[in-house]
Amino acid sequence: MISPVKIWRHQKKVNQLLGKTGKIVSFTLIRVAPVEFKQQVPYPVVVVRIEDGRGVVGQLVDWEKKNLKLGQKVKTVYRKIREPESEGIIPYGIKFKPC
Amino acid sequence: MQIAVLSGATTKFGELWEQSPRSLAQEVVSQAIEQAGIEKKETQALFVGNMLAGILGGQENIGAFFADELGLEVPAVRIEGACASGGLAVHQAVLSLLTGKYQTVLILGIEKMTDYKPEEVAQALMAAGSDEERKAGLTFPGLYALMAQAHMEKYGTTEEEMAAVAVKNHFHACLNEKAQFKKEITIDDVLKSAKVADPLKLLDCSPISDGATAIILSSKFKVQSSRDKPVFIAASAVATDTLALADREDLISLKATKKAARKAYQMAGLGPEDIDLAEVHDCFTIAEIMAMEDLGFFEKGKAGQAILKGETKIGGKGPIINSSGGLKAGGHPVGATGVKQIVEVFNQLSGQAGKRQVKGAKIGLAHNVAGSGALAVVHILSNL
Amino acid sequence: MVGIIGYGAYIPKYRIKLEEIAKVWGKNPQEVISSLGVAEKSVAGIDEDAVTMAVEAGQTALRMGGVSPSKIGSILVGSETHPYAVNPSSTIIGETLACGNNYLACDLEFACKAATTGIWLTTGLIESQKIDYGLVIGSDCAQAKPHDVLEYTAGSAATAFILGNKKNEVMAEILDFATFSSDTPDFWRRDGIRYPAHAGRFTGKPGYFAHVIGAAKKLFQKSGTEPSDFDYCVFHMPNGKFPKRVAKILGFSFSQLESSLIVEKIGNPYSASSLLGLCQVLDQAQPEAKIFFVSYGSGAGADGFIFQTTKNLMKKRRLAKKVAEFIKNKSYLSYAQYLKIRRKI
Numbered sequence: 001m002i003s004p005v006k007i008w009r010h011q012k013k014v015n016q017l018l019g020k021t022g023k024i025v026s027f028t029l030i031r032v033a034p035v036e037f038k039q040q041v042p043y044p045v046v047v048v049r050i051e052d053g054r055g056v057v058g059q060l061v062d063w064e065k066k067n068l069k070l071g072q073k074v075k076t077v078y079r080k081i082r083e084p085e086s087e088g089i090i091p092y093g094i095k096f097k098p099c
Numbered sequence: 100m101q102i103a104v105l106s107g108a109t110t111k112f113g114e115l116w117e118q119s120p121r122s123l124a125q126e127v128v129s130q131a132i133e134q135a136g137i138e139k140k141e142t143q144a145l146f147v148g149n150m151l152a153g154i155l156g157g158q159e160n161i162g163a164f165f166a167d168e169l170g171l172e173v174p175a176v177r178i179e180g181a182c183a184s185g186g187l188a189v190h191q192a193v194l195s196l197l198t199g200k201y202q203t204v205l206i207l208g209i210e211k212m213t214d215y216k217p218e219e220v221a222q223a224l225m226a227a228g229s230d231e232e233r234k235a236g237l238t239f240p241g242l243y244a245l246m247a248q249a250h251m252e253k254y255g256t257t258e259e260e261m262a263a264v265a266v267k268n269h270f271h272a273c274l275n276e277k278a279q280f281k282k283e284i285t286i287d288d289v290l291k292s293a294k295v296a297d298p299l300k301l302l303d304c305s306p307i308s309d310g311a312t313a314i315i316l317s318s319k320f321k322v323q324s325s326r327d328k329p330v331f332i333a334a335s336a337v338a339t340d341t342l343a344l345a346d347r348e349d350l351i352s353l354k355a356t357k358k359a360a361r362k363a364y365q366m367a368g369l370g371p372e373d374i375d376l377a378e379v380h381d382c383f384t385i386a387e388i389m390a391m392e393d394l395g396f397f398e399k400g401k402a403g404q405a406i407l408k409g410e411t412k413i414g415g416k417g418p419i420i421n422s423s424g425g426l427k428a429g430g431h432p433v434g435a436t437g438v439k440q441i442v443e444v445f446n447q448l449s450g451q452a453g454k455r456q457v458k459g460a461k462i463g464l465a466h467n468v469a470g471s472g473a474l475a476v477v478h479i480l481s482n483l
Numbered sequence: 484m485v486g487i488i489g490y491g492a493y494i495p496k497y498r499i500k501l502e503e504i505a506k507v508w509g510k511n512p513q514e515v516i517s518s519l520g521v522a523e524k525s526v527a528g529i530d531e532d533a534v535t536m537a538v539e540a541g542q543t544a545l546r547m548g549g550v551s552p553s554k555i556g557s558i559l560v561g562s563e564t565h566p567y568a569v570n571p572s573s574t575i576i577g578e579t580l581a582c583g584n585n586y587l588a589c590d591l592e593f594a595c596k597a598a599t600t601g602i603w604l605t606t607g608l609i610e611s612q613k614i615d616y617g618l619v620i621g622s623d624c625a626q627a628k629p630h631d632v633l634e635y636t637a638g639s640a641a642t643a644f645i646l647g648n649k650k651n652e653v654m655a656e657i658l659d660f661a662t663f664s665s666d667t668p669d670f671w672r673r674d675g676i677r678y679p680a681h682a683g684r685f686t687g688k689p690g691y692f693a694h695v696i697g698a699a700k701k702l703f704q705k706s707g708t709e710p711s712d713f714d715y716c717v718f719h720m721p722n723g724k725f726p727k728r729v730a731k732i733l734g735f736s737f738s739q740l741e742s743s744l745i746v747e748k749i750g751n752p753y754s755a756s757s758l759l760g761l762c763q764v765l766d767q768a769q770p771e772a773k774i775f776f777v778s779y780g781s782g783a784g785a786d787g788f789i790f791q792t793t794k795n796l797m798k799k800r801r802l803a804k805k806v807a808e809f810i811k812n813k814s815y816l817s818y819a820q821y822l823k824i825r826r827k828i
Binding site: 033043048 | 218219221222225231232233234235236237238240241244245246248249252293294295296297298299343344345346347350
């Protein structure tokens with residue numbers, strides 16, 4: 001089970017990434033996924049250079065093939081990281097969406 | 100002080116269903132001891148390189164576990180550095196000899212991965228990455244795919260050039276009875292294989308393997324016969340970079356490799372042009388291309404073409420890269436890889452590489468990487 | 484005078500056409516579409532839920548309202564699909580929107596009218612000067628059993644409203660309110676059961692119509708108004724037919740209702756339904772426009788409001804994406820993709 005304490009500690013990290021924009025610096029399309037992400041396959045994962053200069057990695061959501069390119073502008077969105085275990089805490093976090 | 104490699108032995112790498120970690124260790128350590136021509140009790144310490152015994156097998160206390168299994172009542176420690184566990188174990192062993200406290204030590208790199216489902220293993224391997232990378236649903240192929248994409252974008256590296264790495268390493272593996280895949284493949288085979296994390300395909304990726312490798316290092320040695328060429332450790336260097344890929348300065352090279360290589364060359368008083376052969380960390384084909392550049396063998400962006408031209412294949416211009424078949428075709432039992440790389444270089448420099456012998460090899464390099472490049476270990480061996 | 488000082492809407496990107504669903508179940512697509520008055524519905528992504536959509540809408544409302552999140556004195560979230568049975572959506576959203584720790588948080592449930600009830604409760608808190616600003620959210624990731632008639636209309640969306648009482652901030656004043664409640668088991672979902680159940684045609688006259696008309700009549704009476712006094716009317720939209728019929732029964736013209744209709748393109752996003760219609764009206768209305776609004780929640784009840792827009796609406800609403808833009812930004816799914824994304828397979 002995902003640790004609820006870890007989720008709680010990470011809240012601030014998540015919150016301060018909300019409402020940011022950036023550009024894709026690299027991308028890949030995951031077709032063979034870890035167990036908890038299998039349902040979402042295929043999904044893109046991107047490395048984004050955010051407006052403040054930081055590099056952030058995350059899934060790309062609401063995407064079309066044409067969005068998978070270096071330089072694509074993206075914004076941060078709040079989503080479920082993955083489906084939790086049947087009794088577990090839901091992990092929310094930051095993903096990216098094409099602008 | 101000179102540190103010599105007294106012996107090196109490895110099991111076959113592959114799906115070794117009938118072998119347990121204990122039996123793998125027994126096989127390889129007894130061979131190493133016999134080849135070194137020493138008594139078991141002369142080994143004064145045991146260094147074990149292993150990543151997944153705890154995560155997958157539920158077994159920690161690995162130093163003691165193997166000391167016990169091998170009947171060695173000596174100081175024993177397990178060193179973990181993800182896929183660089185083996186190389187780090189060698190490094191720590193070298194350091195221990197340099198202190199003068201020990202004169203002869205045993206290093207065991209070992210991994211048992213095929214007892215578990217591939218997705219369990221894939222998940223376990225992501226322990227080498229960062230929390231954000233795991234939350235992003237990344238896998239190891241995904242991490243290296245991100246680097247491949249950037250490398251392709253910046254230097255025009257092609258999927259064919261990456262495929263050529265796998266083709267070459269399979270060719271080498273056919274000459275290595277311990278290799279996991281003794282089957283040649285073509286560039287077309289690689290390009291047609293199923294995509295795992297675009298642009299990397301199945302045949303761009305090293306496999307899941309079992310295996311063990313052992314070496315004995317000593318600072319007091321006797322040349323066994325006039326025919327044997329002693330092989331020495333000329334350099335042992337480690338460097339770290341950020342854990343997370345997104346925190347790196349760039350995605351197209353591994354700074355840790357560059358730093359460790361620079362330190363190693365300095366320690367040995369050598370340069371990349373002096374290296375005759377190298378075992379590099381080709382967990383994915385793109386990793387070998389990047390290593391060729393980061394280790395200083397080829398200019399940035401030029402490695403891909405060099406591979407296509409066959410420069411790093413046995414018989415080629417050199418340096419000869421991954422004569423053992425590398426991780427891709429040799430197999431990649433994580434903790435064992437770094438130690439096996441040393442054994443391959445040792446065999447080459449001591450003229451024992453049989454069909455794979457690189458003629459006149461004098462100086463060899465071993466390059467072992469943790470995760471997506473958070474840490475790198477570079478060893479230089481010499482028979483001069 | 485308490486009113487809306489900022490609002491935000493969010494509709495997920497994905498849609499499924501009713502004809503796609505009808506074909507799988509061997510129904511005549513045209514019959515289904517015309518009997519329900521719905522052509523396609525919104526589908527939340529595999530990683531979206533009522534909370535993630537609420538955060539999107541909440542961010543927009545805060546931006547439009549120009550209020551620092553730490554000034555929010557209450558957060559009420561209405562939904563039929565709160566991700567937890569026990570663990571408040573309101574605090575997950577409040578924390579994520581950086582509202583600090585000094586807000587009253589509560590999750591509400593009353594089928595599709597949970598959020599509108601929240602609006603009236605928040606109005607009370609502000610009027611009695613207990614708080615300065617309150618955030619109300621209606622958000623649903625509607626679930627429906629495959630092959631049930633609800634499957635055609637159960638949609639997903641979120642709306643957020645910030646209420647306040649400073650004259651220079653209010654963009655739509657709440658002039659009056661009336662409510663109508665009864666125990667009418669037209670549509671329900673038992674604890675622990677995944678999909679809602681309903682009583683078929685009973686959801687019509689004794690359900691929706693009785694309560695919407697009941698609240699509407701009370702509201703006319705209280706405020707001394709009649710349909711011709713209004714520029715717009717907004718009703719809960721469980722399908723494309725009911726709001727048109729109830730508007731007619733109450734004496735409104737289609738042109739008064741038209742601007743609020745979102746159901747044909749989005750389906751019924753439950754707690755966000757009537758409020759999404761309100762957002763669409765606010766996206767277009769001129770200052771001093773009067774809006775007659777009645778929501779409906781099964782079980783059953785209806786909340787009626789009279790809103791009047793102010794000139795503050797014109798400038799502030801430019802800070803947000805219009806509902807029409809969300810409706811246009813879409814990508815269609817096949818039935819199999821829809822099942823996968825909503826985890827029915």
